[in-house]
Amino acid sequence: MAEKIIEIQHVSKSFDGKRVLEDINLYIKKGEFLTLLGPSGCGKTTLLRMIAGFLAPDEGAILLDGKEMGDLPPHQRPLNTVFQRYALFPHLDVYDNIAFGLKLKKVPVDEIDRRVRRVLKLVAMSDYEDRDVETLSGGQQQRIAIARAIVNQPKVLLLDEPLAALDLKMRKDMQIELKEMHRKLGITFIYVTHDQEEALTLSDTIVVMNEGRIQQIGTPTDIYNEPVNCFVADFIGESNILKGRMIRDRRVAFIKHQFDCVDEGFGEDVPVDVVVRPEDIYFTTDPQKCQFKAKVNTCTFKGVHYEMWVDTDTGYELMIQDYDPYPVGSEVMLYIDPDDIQVMKKERTANVLEGKVTGDGKVELLGGEFPCDTSAYEVGDEVRVEIPFGGVELLDNREEGILSGEVHFILYMGDHYHLTIKTDDGDFLWVDTTDIWDKGDLVGITAAEKDIRILGRL
Amino acid sequence: MKRFFAQLYIWVLLVILYAPLVFIAIFSFTESKVLGNWKGFSTRLYQNLLTGDMQGNSSLLQAVENTLLIALIAAALATLLGTVAAIGIHNMNGRSRQAITFLNNIPMINPDIITGVSLFLLFVFLHISQGYTTVVLAHITFCTPYVVLSVLPKLRQMNPNIYEAALDLGATPGVALRKVLIPQLRGGMVSGFILSFTMSLDDFAVTFFTRGTIGLDTLSTYIYTDARKGGLTPELRPLMTLIFLIILVLLVVFNVRQQRLAKKTQRV
Numbered sequence: 001m002a003e004k005i006i007e008i009q010h011v012s013k014s015f016d017g018k019r020v021l022e023d024i025n026l027y028i029k030k031g032e033f034l035t036l037l038g039p040s041g042c043g044k045t046t047l048l049r050m051i052a053g054f055l056a057p058d059e060g061a062i063l064l065d066g067k068e069m070g071d072l073p074p075h076q077r078p079l080n081t082v083f084q085r086y087a088l089f090p091h092l093d094v095y096d097n098i099a100f101g102l103k104l105k106k107v108p109v110d111e112i113d114r115r116v117r118r119v120l121k122l123v124a125m126s127d128y129e130d131r132d133v134e135t136l137s138g139g140q141q142q143r144i145a146i147a148r149a150i151v152n153q154p155k156v157l158l159l160d161e162p163l164a165a166l167d168l169k170m171r172k173d174m175q176i177e178l179k180e181m182h183r184k185l186g187i188t189f190i191y192v193t194h195d196q197e198e199a200l201t202l203s204d205t206i207v208v209m210n211e212g213r214i215q216q217i218g219t220p221t222d223i224y225n226e227p228v229n230c231f232v233a234d235f236i237g238e239s240n241i242l243k244g245r246m247i248r249d250r251r252v253a254f255i256k257h258q259f260d261c262v263d264e265g266f267g268e269d270v271p272v273d274v275v276v277r278p279e280d281i282y283f284t285t286d287p288q289k290c291q292f293k294a295k296v297n298t299c300t301f302k303g304v305h306y307e308m309w310v311d312t313d314t315g316y317e318l319m320i321q322d323y324d325p326y327p328v329g330s331e332v333m334l335y336i337d338p339d340d341i342q343v344m345k346k347e348r349t350a351n352v353l354e355g356k357v358t359g360d361g362k363v364e365l366l367g368g369e370f371p372c373d374t375s376a377y378e379v380g381d382e383v384r385v386e387i388p389f390g391g392v393e394l395l396d397n398r399e400e401g402i403l404s405g406e407v408h409f410i411l412y413m414g415d416h417y418h419l420t421i422k423t424d425d426g427d428f429l430w431v432d433t434t435d436i437w438d439k440g441d442l443v444g445i446t447a448a449e450k451d452i453r454i455l456g457r458l
Numbered sequence: 459m460k461r462f463f464a465q466l467y468i469w470v471l472l473v474i475l476y477a478p479l480v481f482i483a484i485f486s487f488t489e490s491k492v493l494g495n496w497k498g499f500s501t502r503l504y505q506n507l508l509t510g511d512m513q514g515n516s517s518l519l520q521a522v523e524n525t526l527l528i529a530l531i532a533a534a535l536a537t538l539l540g541t542v543a544a545i546g547i548h549n550m551n552g553r554s555r556q557a558i559t560f561l562n563n564i565p566m567i568n569p570d571i572i573t574g575v576s577l578f579l580l581f582v583f584l585h586i587s588q589g590y591t592t593v594v595l596a597h598i599t600f601c602t603p604y605v606v607l608s609v610l611p612k613l614r615q616m617n618p619n620i621y622e623a624a625l626d627l628g629a630t631p632g633v634a635l636r637k638v639l640i641p642q643l644r645g646g647m648v649s650g651f652i653l654s655f656t657m658s659l660d661d662f663a664v665t666f667f668t669r670g671t672i673g674l675d676t677l678s679t680y681i682y683t684d685a686r687k688g689g690l691t692p693e694l695r696p697l698m699t700l701i702f703l704i705i706l707v708l709l710v711v712f713n714v715r716q717q718r719l720a721k722k723t724q725r726v
Contacts, residue, residue, distance in 0.1 A: 054622055074625040075634075081626045087619035091641040100637075101627035152627065 004066075005030040005156060005188050006051065011060035013046055020046050022212045024060070028156070028190060028205075033182050035191045037199040038209035039235070044192045045160055047209075051190065052158050053077050064155070080149035081158040085165060086141045088133040094120075094144055095129040101152040119147040122181065139170045146181070156188040163198065175201050196236045200224065208232050224277075226342055230411055230418075233275040233344070240281075240318050242414045244274035244343065252343055255414060256314035257292045259336060263343040273344045278307070278321040280340035283332055290333035294318065296326045310334070316414040351387045351429055354458060356380065363452065366427045368402040371449040382458040389418065389432035391451025394443045401444020405429070407437045421445060479702055486695035493690065504696045518691055521680035525659060528590075528676060532597035533654035537647055539598065540605025540654075544646075545639070547606065548613040559610075562603045573600055574667035581668065588670025596668040597658045604657065605650030612646035 006028040013021040021043045028034050036044040049055045051062060053074035061068045069077060080101070088097050095116060102112045120126050123143040133141060142162060149157055162178075163171045179202055182189050193199055199206050200220040208215040208223060208231075216228045227233035230241050244254035246266040252259055254274045266272060284290055294310035297317070306325040310318055310332065326332055355365040357379055363372040365385060377383060398404040405423035412418075419431045421443065429445065437443070486504070490497040510519050547558050565573065577596045581588055620642065624634035640647075662678040669679065684691055 052622075052626060054625075073630075074622070075628045075630055079626075081623070083619040083623055085617055085619060087617050087623040089620060089623070089638055089641075100624070100629075104628045104633065148627070 003030050004028065005032075005064065006190075007063040007066070008047070008051075009061045009063065011047070011050065011057040011062065013043075013050070013055065013058050020212050021057075024214060026207060026214065026217065028188060031186055031188055033179075033189045033191065033202060033204045035193060035199040035203040035206045036209060037193060037196060037206050037235075038215075040194055042209040043212040044194075044209050048081075048158055048160055048190065048192050051156075052079060052081050078155045079158055080152050080154040081160065082142075082145050082149050082162045084161045086138075086145040088141055088144055088148070090134055092133070093129070094125070094131050094133060094136075097133055097144060098148045098151050100148065105152075115151050116147075119151045122150070122184070123147045123177075138166055139174065142166065142174065146178075150181070150185060150187065154187065156190060159189060159191045161193055162191075164193070164195075171198070178202060200236070208235065210235075227275055227344065229344055229347060230273055230275075231409075233273075233342070234411055238278050238319060238321070240276045240278060240414060241411055242274045242276070242316070244272045246270045246272050246343065250338070252341060255292065255312050255316040255318070259291065259341055260338040261341040261343060262338050263341075266343065266345065271346050271349055273346055275342040275344065276318075276336055276340060278319040279305070280336060281318060281320045282335055282337075283320075283322060283324070283326065284335055285333065287333065289335050291335040292333075294332055294334055296328050296330050296332060299325050299328050301325070317412075318414060348430065350389060351392065352455070353385050353387070354382065355385045356382050357454075361449075363454065366403055366423055366429075367425055368445075370402055370447055370452055372452040372454060373449065374454065377454060377457070384455045384458055386453050386455050387429075387447050387451055389430050391447050392421070392429055392431040393446050393448070394419075394421070394431060394433060394435070394437065395446060396443070398442050398444045401446045403445040405443060405445055407439055407441040407443060410437065410439055482695050483699045483702070486699045489692070491689065491692055493695070503693050507693045507696050507700075517675060518680060518693060518697070521675040521677050522697065524590075524674065525676040525678075528594055528597060528665075529655050529658035531594050532601055532658045533651050535594075536598050536601035536605050536654045537651045540602045540650055541609050541640075541643060541647055543602065544606045544609035544613060544643075548610060562606050565600060566603050566607070570600075570661065570663035574664040577664065578667040588668055589672045589674055592668045592670065593665055593674065593676075596664050597661065600661070600664060601654035601657055604653045605647070608650040608653060609643055609646040612643045616642050 004027040008024055008026040011021060011024040012019070024043075024047060036047060038044050046055065050057055053069065053072060053076075056071065061070070063069065064077070064079075089100065092100065098116045098119060099112050102115060107115075116129070117126070120129060123146055125140065125143050125147065128136070128140070128144075133144060136144065142165075145162070159178075163174050166174060175198060178189075182202075191199075191202060200223075203220055205217065206220055206223050207217050210231050216223055216232045218226075223232065223236055227236060227239075233239045233241055242254045244252050246252050246263070246268070247258065248268050249264040249266075250261055252261045252263070252272065252274060292312055292314070294312045297309045297311050299306055299308045302321075305321045305323055308320045308322065308326060310320060312318060312334075320334075353365050355363045355370075357374050357377045358364045358369060359379055361371055361374055362369045363374060363383065363385060364370075372385070395401050403423050405421045407419055408422040408428070409420035410417055413432075416432050416434050417437070419433060419437060421429045421431055423429065423445065485493055485496070487499050487501065488495075488497050489500045489502050507519075543562075547555055547562070550558065574596070577592075577599065578588075581592050586592060621634055621639055624638040625631065629637060660678060661676075662682065665676050666679055666682070669675075675683070681690065681694065684694075
C-alpha cells in the first residue's frame with residue numbers, strides 16, 4: 001500500500017456552538033485523487049480549509065507525512081489551493097500571478113521563467129502570459145488558478161469546487177483535463193465538490209459526507225454499487241430505495257416479493273433497507289425468468305436511455321432505465337439479478353427518545369408534552385419512549401403541533417416517503433407518510449396517544 | 459422653448475456659483491488695497507506673493523506652509539489608520555461590525571464646532587500643551603472616519619479568497635497585506651487620502667480650538683484674524699485664485715484618468 005501523505009485523526013469543529021465536523025478520521029494516500037463529496041453545509045469545505053491551514057480544528061490532529069501540522073500557518077504548509085472563485089490577483093497579469101509564489105521563495109529569475117512557461121503549456125494557455133487576468137473567461141481564469149498552484153510543486157493540491165462556476169460543457173472538458181493533469185503531475189489531489197457525477201468521474205477515492213460526518217469512504221464503483229446507507233444511495237446516482245426484510249442469508253423480501261441476493265450475515269427475519277439501481281431492473285418475455293409483473297406508468301426519453309416509472313402488481317412504484325422503451329399502460333415482466341440487490345442495515349427502525357413523565361397521561365419529549373399511557377409510571381420518572389415512523393403526524397399549520405420543525409430530508413421508498421424532520425431546537429424525528437411534502441416545508445409535529453409507547457425507565 | 463429655459467436655468471446656476479471666484483480672480487490682477495476698487499491691471503500682487511515680499515506681512519506664507527504640511531501629515535496618517543481600521547471592521551462578525559460602522563459615522567455628522575471644543579477640553583484635561591501636534595492629532599481624528607468609509611466598499615467588492623490565496627502561495631500575513639491587499643484597496647485609500655487632505659485644508663473650527671496660544675496659524679485662521687483686524691491682505695486674492703486653479707487642474711486630470719480607466723475595462 002502506498003504511504004499515507006495526509007492523515008486526519010478525530011477532527012471536530014464547531015462554529016458558534018454548532019457542530020460542523022464530528023470526529024473525522026481519514027487518510028489520503030500519496031498520489032491519490034481523493035474527493036470530499038456531500039451536499040452544501042456538510043462540512044467538506046471546512047475540512048479542506050483545515051488541511052490548508054486557514055482554520056484550526058477544535059479537537060484532533062492533521063498529519064502531513066506523519067508529522068502533525070498543528071498551528072503551522074498556511075504559508076508554511078507545502079500545500080496549494082485552487083479556490084472556488086479562482087481568487088486570482090486582479091492587479092497582476094497572468095505571468096505575475098503564476099510567478100507570485102516562486103518570487104516569494106526567491107527562486108532564480110531564469111528558473112521562474114522556465115517553470116511558468118512549463119505550467120502555462122500544461123494548462124494550454126501558452127500565449128496568454130501578458131494578459132490581464134480580468135480579460136480572461138471563467139474557464140481560462142480557472143486554468144491560470146490551477147497553474148498558479150501547481151507551479152509551486154506542492155505535495156498536495158487542494159481544490160475547492162474549482163469547476164462549480166463553469167457551464168456544463170466547459171465543466172466536462174475541464175474534468176478530463178484535470179484527470180490528465182493529475183496523471184502527468186503525480187501530485188496528490190484533494191478535491192471538494194457537491195456534484196456526484198464529477199466525483200465519480202475524477203476520483204480514485206470518494207469520501208461521502210453529510211451533516212459533518214463521514215458516511216462512506218470507497219472507490220467510485222464501491223460507493224455506487226454498494227452504498228452503506230440510504231443517504232449515500234440517494235445522493236449518488238438514481239436509485240430505488242425500498243424497505244425490506246432479510247429472510248435468511250442470500251434471501252431478501254421487498255415490494256412483497258422474495259428475491260435471491262448475495263448478502264449474508266444480517267441474521268434471520270431482520271428489517272433492512274434495499275437499493276436497486278434503475279438500470280439493474282430488467283425486462284423479460286420469458287415467464288420462467290419473471291420475478292414480478294408491473295404496468296408501465298410513464299416513459300421519458302433521456303438521450304442514451306429511456307426512464308420509466310412502473311407500478312408493480314403489489315402496489316409499489318419503481319424507476320427503470322432501459323435502452324428500449326415500453327409503451328405506457330403495457331404489462332411487463334421484470335427480474336433483478338441477485339448481484340444487483342444491495343442490502344443495507346437499517347440505521348433505525350423507530351424514533352427512540354428520552355423523556356420525562358410530567359403528569360397523568362403526559363410525557364415531555366424534545367421540549368413538548370405528548371399524551372401517553374403513563375399508568376405504570378410516576379410523575380418525574382425519566383423514561384425511554386418509542387414512536388414508530390408511521391406514528392408521527394405532520395401538520396400544515398405549525399401552531400397546531402405540539403412541536404414545530406421543518407422537512408430536512410426526503411426519501412421516496414416506492415410506496416411512501418421517509419422524511420427526516422428537524423425540530424426548531426435542532427433535534428431529529430423520522431416520519432413515514434404518503435403525503436407529499438417539500439424539503440424546507442415548515443410543519444407542526446404531533447403524535448397520537450396510541451402511538452407513543454414507554455419502553456422503560458432510563 | 460422648454461429647452462431654452464432648461465439651458466438658461468443651468469447657466470444662471472453656474473454663474474451664481476462661480477461669480478465670487480471669478481470676482482476674486484479678476485481683482486487679483488489689480489493693486490488696490492480694498493476689494494472692488496479697480497486700479498488698473500497689474501501682476502504685482504502675484505509677484506509679492508511669490509517673492510514673499512508683502513508689505514511687512516510675511517506670516518501669510520507661513521500660514522500656507524502650515525496648512526499644507528498639516529494636511530499632508532494628517533491625511534497620510536489618517537489613511538494608514540483608516541485602512542487598518544477598515545480591514546479590521548470588515549473581518550468582524552455581523553453585530554459588532556454594524557456597531558463599529560455606526561460609531562464610525564457619528565464623528566462625520568457631528569458639527570465641527572463640537573468636535574473642536576471637545577478636543578480642546580480633552581487636551582486641557584490631559585495637560586497636553588496645544589500647538590502643532592494637537593492640531594495634527596485633531597485633524598487625524600476627524601479625517602480617519604472618511605478613510606474608513608472609502609476603503610470599506612473596496613473590501614466588500616474584493617474576492618474574499620484573494621488574501622488567503624496569497625498566504626497559500628507562501629506569503630506571510632505582512633507580505634500578503636503589502637503585495638495583494640493594499641494594491642486592491644489602493645483606489646479607496648487614494649480617495650480617502652484626497653478627502654482627508656481637503657477636509658484638513660479648509661478646516662477652521664477644529665483648528666481654531668486646538669492650536670493653542672503659540673500663534674500657530676493655518677490659512678483659515680489667518681484669514682479669520684486678518685479680517686477681524688480690518689481688511690484682508692490683498693495678496694490673499696492671487697493666493698485664492700491659485701488654489702482654485704490648482705484644484706481645478708487636479709480634478710480635470712483625475713477625471714480624465716478615471717474615464718480612460720473605465721474605457722479600458724469596457725473594451726475588455
